Amino acid sequence: MVPRTLHPGAWWLWALGLATAASRTTNPLLLALILAVAGFVVAHRRGDAPWALAFRMYVLLGAVIVFSRVVFRIIFGGGQGEIVLFTLPQIPLPEWAAGIRLFGPVAAEQLLGGFYDGLRLATMVVCLGAANALANPKRMLKAVPSALYEIGAAVVVALSVAPQLIESVLRVRRARRLRGGAQKGMKALRAIVIPVLTDALDRSLALAAAMDSRGYGRTGTRQRGPRLLTGFLVIGGLAGICVGVYGLLDGTAPRYLGGPVLAGGLALAIAGFVLGGRRVPRTVYRPDSWRAPELLVAACGIGTAAVLFITSQVDAANLYPSLNPLTWPEFAALPALGVLLGAAPAVLAPPHPETT
């Protein structure tokens, strides 16, 4: 395959598919498999840009999540479970804190419960991290519908301001030593904050002037009516999508909150984007195209999620290993195959182009 960057949307759909699949199970074997799949694809298809190297930070964050879940269970969640591994001295709490217990006996079920829960969340976080590593977040913003262009532009500017701000904080802090840097507390803060803020203000004025003279906002003269309608459609649609996704992911939510609301929200939002985008004669330089590999990659992610959904309807026990009584998690073929489907993009996606 000719090396090129894949459409960021495809990577995001794939990653969201994996994350959705992870949200459907607490089986540590399956979760570990999902983690392995995400890591495998990232290792094969990421570039060498800074955001691509951030993947290990997400893995680290996942580890912190698992660890803190387990520690929390030890501190607060004592009591449930038969198989007591060890007993910590319990700290007596006053009457009004009844129901909360600090330390005490630590059971295997309790630890495993925390571990499973934490691992599920960590896997979802790592999946999103994979999307971030594989797709340039700024290219993703370029792919937003033109009705959202202004928001996208603001986000891009904000993203570039953050490193500049850090840079000027470091510079001013270093410069402060030149004056002795003897002040403490509020005075010291002021000696840093004032120069940094004036610097940031100067820069943002320069940027605004540059954007203005380069034609930004040239086409923003629309009438009020259509603008309001577009805004209403987009915001209503996005709210609908949020509710729909919640309904779909939360197994206990009523059925009608899932598919129908999601579809309705999508329709509204798309109508808004089309209406808003029609009036904006703005073009995109070298837009990412959506071709067969994109479709395949997205299908792999969505496929994984679908298989796990189907399994949860047919054979839920596999996905949620029992803690009471404590049993060894089973390794079933169908969901495992479904997860393995998610590894296919490592081959299906075109390799990342070499950057010089």
Add this chain to the structure above:
Amino acid sequence: MITFTDVTISYAGATAPTLSNVDVEVPEGELCLVVGLTGAGKSTLLGAINGLVPHFTGGTLSGRVSVAGMDTRAHRPREFADVVGVVGQDPLAGFVTDTVEEELAYTMEQLGVRGEVMRKRVEETLDLLGIAELRNRPLRTLSGGQQQRVAIGSVLTAHPEVLVLDEPTSALDPTAAEDVLAAITRLVHDLGVTVVVAEHRMERVVQYADRLLFLPGDGSVLSGAPAEVLRSCPVAPPVVELGRLAGWDPLPLSVRDARRQAAPLRSRLPESPSVATKCGDCSLSARKVVVRYGAVIAVREVDIDLHSGEVLALMGRNGSGKSSLLWALQGSGPRQAGTVRVGDQDPKALAPGKARKLVGLVPQTPSDLLYLETVAAECAQADAESEASPGACRALLDSLAPGIADDKHPRDLSEGQRLALVLAVQLVAAPGIVLLDEPTRGLDYQAKRRFGALVRGLAAQGRAIVISTHDVEFVAAVSDRVVVLAEGEVVADGPTADVVVASPAFAPQVAKILSPLPYLTVDAVAEALR
């Protein structure tokens, strides 16, 4: 192409209008250089061309500014995007995207240019400005000269008829400035773009200019052929000053023109100017200094000695390790290996308050040190910090730059005044060694001349001074000794005349004109003729 008809621009709160009753016309295809002292209204004049003044900056404009038939009253700056390309002073602050290619395409995206046309124009512009190998690079990792060329390219892709550049070479080293100027002249010659440039470093641009606009500072604008206007203009590059001194006619604008007329002058001058070199004891000695940031080595085993009463100029490309070396010598910056000794002390081992009594440093952005609302408050704070008697800083400031009002906000000062304020703040601690990191950027000829005298004064008091700078003319006028850094190593160290005369990049104009005679400044020539 650009017509100012009876234009008066005034800002709220100002006592006099910045520009008053200006009538100027810049015909198509000219390279027009705008000069004047700081605060004379150069930026206002440039901003008025595409309507940023007054649409964006505020202020009142009367009269009429029209560009390619469009009136700035009826059109906002964004509607001029395909007619006027504007590049500001700091190209990095004006970048919207984060890679070279996307930045080049940004203006076209706003204009709604079709995809295939955009692709073609980006490629053409990459080649035109010689930045094709940078296409995928993040903008923040480019050097100053590259950033400046990308900024020019990013407005050029919209195919504007007019290009407006505010100080395009001020922050650049001589070689990078040459690259940028070559690109600009190419645009004028090959594409017929009308270019308006404001530049303090006139000596770099004036030889290419077709027209000179001089702003004396009283709101008026003098317009004419460069040789005409420069005959009486108080700001002039050394080549013109030498021409005036020698009475050459026509007045030369380039080193080449001057050299062709210089033979009689060369024969009149004595073999070498009288140079009084006196320098005191070694006050700072550094051995094998290494500064590294991760894998990047900024300063590589540098040995340097500073002598009291001597002004040392530190030169070299952008990124050659000048700043890192200064910070390491002061003790506030990192230093991974080597020794720095001031007397028997190492400034890095001392508390910041003590270190600044040995070595004072004025950083590249002096305003980083200022955070109070008034000049008086800053001075009082400096006295307290340095345990000096109240009023010491104010007295120093008055000796450096007289006439700065107590209640002024430091941000409202001119570049030169702000530099003097920070210098005063640092000098209150009475350091024997003063390091100045690129102090001359943003200073006009007169401010530079005053600053040069001030530096010589400090050296005469027995201080050792180090100035890192790209400004070869300033170095020629002020420094005793030059150290050239390249890739973190010292490649030349010696008396100013020895180092700069032979160097193609660092030789000042007078040296180029009078070579092989080792004269560096017009003042030295005048002295010798007397």
